[in-house]
Amino acid sequence: MxxxxxxxxxxxxxxxxxxxxxxxxxxxxxxxxxxxxxxxxxxxxxxxxxxxKPIVAAHSSELEGARAFLARDVMGLPVLLVRDDDGEVSAFLNVCRHRGAKLERESSGCKRVFTCPYHGWSWTNKGELRAVPQEAQGFPDLPRAERGLRRLPVAEAHGFIWVVANPDDGSSLDIDAWLGxxxxxxxxxxxxxxxxxxxxxxxxxxxxxxxxxxxxxxxxxxxxxxxxxxxxxxxxxxxxxxxxxxxxxxxxxxxxxxxxxxxxxxxxxxxxxxxxxxxxxxxxxxxxxxxxxxxxxxxxxxxxxxxxxxxxxxxxxxxxxxxxxxxxxxxxxxxxxxxxxxxxxxxxxxxxxxxxxxxxxxxxxxxxxxxxxxxxxxxxxx
Ligand code: FES
Ligand SMILES: [Fe+2]
Missing domain, CATH: 3.90.380.10 (Naphthalene 1,2-dioxygenase Alpha Subunit; Chain A, domain 1)
Incomplete structure (x- = not known):
């Protein structure tokens, strides 16, 4: 003002x-x-x-520093917010892409790799599938690129981290346009x-x-x-x-x-x-x-x-x-x-x-x- x-x-x-x-x-x-x-x-x-609609999911200070993460519900969806080594924030569904277990159980912390507590599949903080135990035998020809974490539109602006709680929404989030x-x-x-x-x-x-x-x-x-x-x-x-x-x-x-x-x-x-x-x-x-x-x-x-x-x-x-x-x-x-x-x-x-x-x-x-x-x-x- x-x-x-x-x-x-x-x-x-x-x-x-x-x-x-x-x-x-x-x-x-x-x-x-x-x-x-x-x-x-x-x-x-x-x-x-x-x-x-864009939802305020966190204050930026809650996700401070490289490799910080937050796991919380946003509009009924389990969401994992992560900050990578370049300071960029991503939002993923906190749901394992093998058989749907809750990927990260802690509500906050610092990690670069997220490992599922069920069978140990793991993903990087950029959402890429990293390792699958016994992959060659159990999952031959696994299309790894299709098994990245499900991404949500996210933006960091005005001290907040905003998401659209919808993994099917592939758009990018323009918060200044939303705020007018x-x-x-x-x-x-x-x-x-x-x-x-x-x-x-x-x-x-x-x-x-x-x-x-x-x-x-x-x-x-x-x-x-x-x-x-x-x-x-x-x-x-x-x-x-x-x-x-x-x-x-x-x-x-x-x-x-x-x-x-x-x-x-x-x-x-x-x-x-x-x-x-x-x-x-x-x-x-x-x-x-x-x-x-x-x-x-x-x-x-x-x-x-x-x-x-x-x-x-x-x-x-x-x-x-x-x-x-x-x-x-x-x-x-x-x-x-x-x-x-x-x-x-x-x-x-x-x-x-x-x-x-x-x-x-x-x-x-x-x-x-x-x-x-x-x-x-x-x-x-x-
Ligand atoms: S459900 Fe996550 S590794 Fe199996
Ligand atoms: Fe009042």
Whole structure:
């Protein structure tokens, strides 16, 4: 984000506060509950979105140095991410090409050759079949070139490793084209020069979209977060802007309303607002004053979602026990606040079974939720 845009966003919020108005869409909208509760619908989302669109699979710092590897599930597929001796990243299915055993059992480490724990076939970190025990006798004329590891489209950009969780997709991945104009905000965040200070994974009994919806409006702060963050935020004040399928939300703190006492040259949006990026389909970044909370979700079914919450901090922040304590404390505050949202999400999901509510209503100041759902609908219909 450039300076003109940063000041424009702050002035927009101050203007709304002066008019005592929320940021309003033209109309209210309806969202049918089948979007969140149907197994058939979830399978369509998996096929047309989760297995087709670029997914953030890891932060670059997790795959640091030549021969580093990570084995993790990405959109339900076992994936092996490797960095070769030239620093290039590849993504493979973590599935043996002999009889399908899980090739790498460790979740991370450093290796150049991957050997299957079943019969000992091995592959290089470029995915080439290297050795087959008793090959001459058991597998005469084995077409070795056809037995390389199955490759997934992969790219390293903006501090993340992105994959398309689909071994049949032979295309190359252009992340800047996917991000469009929001790429300049990613540059502004300088994510490549960050490291993970604290992380955790939680599993929540709610649809992934219910959980996204829980974060992109400020209408609920006063009530749902009364005991935590509400006192630091003005009531029901936030803005959003779409960048293609992606969204940037500005959630101002009350301190933003006092900025007129300071010269404009000292205004910094990160000091007086949370900036929330919703990168389709499953990554959110909550940008706070001195750190970024990276939320990566892995939709498991129509009613279950695993979320990885990681506090990303600048590489040059000191590795001292005091700083670690500071990051832990901040992570804990975010955890408690997000759990308030997630518990509500679980209760909403449980309520779908009642069929009492055929659709949800989005008020004019909840327009971001409607826009997010329209993006999903558009992706579903291609
Ligand atoms: S299944 Fe992997 S070597 Fe046999
Ligand atoms: Fe919330």
């Amino acid at each position: 450039d300076r003109t845009e940063e000041l424009g966003l702050i002035k927009e919020i101050i203007g709304l506060a002066e008019q005592k108005s929320a940021y309003l869409d033209d109309t209210i909208a309806h969202s049918p509950i089948s979007r969140y509760s149907s197994a058939e619908r979830f399978e369509r989302e998996r096929a047309t979105i989760f297995r087709r 104009e929001i790429a300049s905000d990613m540059d502004w965040l300088d994510l490549a020069n960050h490291k993970i200070a604290v992380e955790e994974t939680v599993e929540i009994a709610a649809n992934w979209k219910v959980l996204v919806e829980g974060g992109i409006e400020a209408y609920h702060f006063r009530v749902a977060h009364a005991a935590t963050i509400a006192p630091h935020f003005p009531d029901n004040l936030s803005t959003y802007r779409m960048f293609g399928p992606h969204m940037r939300s500005i959630l101002p703190r009350s301190s933003m309303m006092e900025l007129d006492e300071k010269p404009e040259t000292e205004w910094e949006i990160r000091q007086d607002a949370n900036v929330l990026y919703t990168l389709m389909p499953t990554t959110q970044m909550l940008v706070q004053q001195d750190h970024i909370v990276w939320i990566n979700s892995e939709p498991l079914s129509e009613g279950r979602t695993a979320l990885r919450l990681a506090t990303l901090v600048p590489n040059d922040s000191p590795d001292t026990p005091e700083m670690q304590k500071h990051w832990q404390k901040n992570h804990q505050i975010t955890h408690v606040t997000l759990m308030e949202d997630f518990v509500l999400g679980e209760e909403i999901q449980a309520g779908f079974a009642s069929r009492g509510n055929p659709s949800h209503l989005f008020g004019r100041f909840e327009g971001a939720l409607n826009r997010f759902n329209l993006v999903v609908e558009e992706m579903l219909t291609g």
